[in-house]
Amino acid sequence: ALLRGGILWWLALHSLGFNNLPSALIGISRDAVPFGQMLTINGETHFDDELSEEEVDFICGMYHVYTSKFSYSH
Numbered sequence: 001a002l003l004r005g006g007i008l009w010w011l012a013l014h015s016l017g018f019n020n021l022p023s024a025l026i027g028i029s030r031d032a033v034p035f036g037q038m039l040t041i042n043g044e045t046h047f048d049d050e051l052s053e054e055e056v057d058f059i060c061g062m063y064h065v066y067t068s069k070f071s072y073s074h
Contacts, residue, residue: 001051001059008051011059 001012002024013021039046051059 004051004056008056008059 001008002016002021003009004012037047037050
């Protein structure tokens, strides 16, 4: 989230603090590897720990309100 910019950056920075910013800029942590997408480029394995749509929605506080539709007759 710290590398996405915009509102995600602000929310992540507010939650995690400036102390965690340098580690995000250094690169992927070993903890993120099982959750990322594995890419093989020129025989080398890389991992992309991009946020899923559900994770972005969660960070932004999105929620769903289910309503029922009523049919009225006159």
